[in-house]
Amino acid sequence: MVAEARRRRIAGADRDRAAFIAAMGISRELDALISTVKFERLHVLTRPELYRFGIDTRPxxxxxxxxxxxxxxxxxxxxxxxxxxxxxxxxxxxxxxxxxxxxxxxxxxxxxxxxxxxxxxxxxxxxxxxxxxxxxxxxxxxxxxxxxxxxxxxxxxxxxxxxxxxxxxxxxxxxxxxxxxxxxxxxxxxxxxxxxxxxxxxxxxxxxxxxxxxxxxxxxxxxxNPWTAGGTLPNASATPAATQSP
CATH class of the missing domain: 2.60.40.1880 (Invasion associated locus B (IalB) protein)
Structure with missing residues (x-):
């Protein structure tokens, strides 16, 4: 009984989440991604994911x-x-x-x-x-x-x-x-x-x-930075170049 009640609650929560995502105009790909992330793990959406899912479509x-x-x-x-x-x-x-x-x-x-x-x-x-x-x-x-x-x-x-x-x-x-x-x-x-x-x-x-x-x-x-691009920038110690004329 307890297991069945828990299963129904999870199923109901999944439906509510999917409905909310759809109502916000966000791609169902986000819902599919959420279902693959375990509760104890953290997944920070990357800039390409924000764009692809329709959460932030600024170029x-x-x-x-x-x-x-x-x-x-x-x-x-x-x-x-x-x-x-x-x-x-x-x-x-x-x-x-x-x-x-x-x-x-x-x-x-x-x-x-x-x-x-x-x-x-x-x-x-x-x-x-x-x-x-x-x-x-x-x-x-x-x-x-x-x-x-x-x-x-x-x-x-x-x-x-x-x-x-x-x-x-x-x-x-x-x-x-x-x-x-x-x-x-x-x-x-x-x-x-x-x-x-x-x-x-x-x-x-x-x-x-x-x-x-x-x-x-x-x-x-x-x-x-907010987009978690991997790696660090290279060291650069080149002599400053002259500013180009217009």
Whole structure:
């Protein structure tokens, strides 16, 4: 009797869950996944699963800008961008470091799109003044690509005055053509975090002086972000490249 009552309760709970998922417009694939996860185990939905199940169908999901304090403070934003070829996502990160000799180090890092062929170029432009651009060909480190550079005060002002930054990836194709992919990342909150970075940089500057870069870039593991992309970013200590002219 007890076992039968328990079976009926579980069956009723399964029906209620399935009905709720359907009412929310979420794919029944989620219900099928739930039935395979044991009670004592934890399954965190990945960004591709959120998209595939219809829970969050944004092609671009991004964090807010945040300040990372330490020996070399920086501000960063992480985004997961859907690939055009399938339902998978690429995780990317942008960082701005303390100003050095009126130049601000800027770093971009992202997972390499295995489906893309050819050497790409990455450019970032400020929406307030699209002539203000930075970027170039990234360097590959395993399954990641990294671009290190530095921008001038005018570029920083344009970025802080912008509502978004346009990211444009260009990959050459045969016959002189090019495959261009672009998307915008939000700059909401960037100005206030930039001010906080300035305070942190001033505090660090009171310590022993060290030439830039004081140490290799050691990005925070991406497992700290909401999409749990596996692995850590590579160390990159390349000399900053010159900012490209528009």
């Amino acid at each position: 671009l999901a991004e964090t807010t800008w945040r300040l990372e304090k330490g020996a070399r403070p920086f501000i960063s934003k992480i985004a997961a961008v859907k690939k055009e070829s399938d339902a998978s996502f690429r995780t990317m990160e942008w960082r701005l470091y303390c100003e050095n000799k009126k130049r601000v180090p800027l770093m971009f890092a992202g997972e390499i799109d295995a489906s893309a062929a050819g050497k790409k170029t990455i450019l970032i432009a400020a929406s307030a003044d699209m002539s203000k651009q930075a970027g170039g060909p990234p360097v590959r480190f395993g399954k990641y690509e990294v671009w290190n550079g530095a921008v001038d005060p005018d570029m920083v002002k344009a970025v802080l005055a912008s509502h978004s930054l346009q990211v444009r990836e260009t990959t050459p194709e045969p016959e002189g053509r090019a495959d261009v992919t672009s998307f915008n990342i939000d700059t909401t909150g960037l100005a206030s975090v930039w001010t906080q970075l300035g305070t942190s940089c001033t505090s660090v500057a009171t310590g022993p002086a060290k030439p830039w870069p004081a140490n290799s870039l050691q990005p925070t593991p991406w497992t700290d």
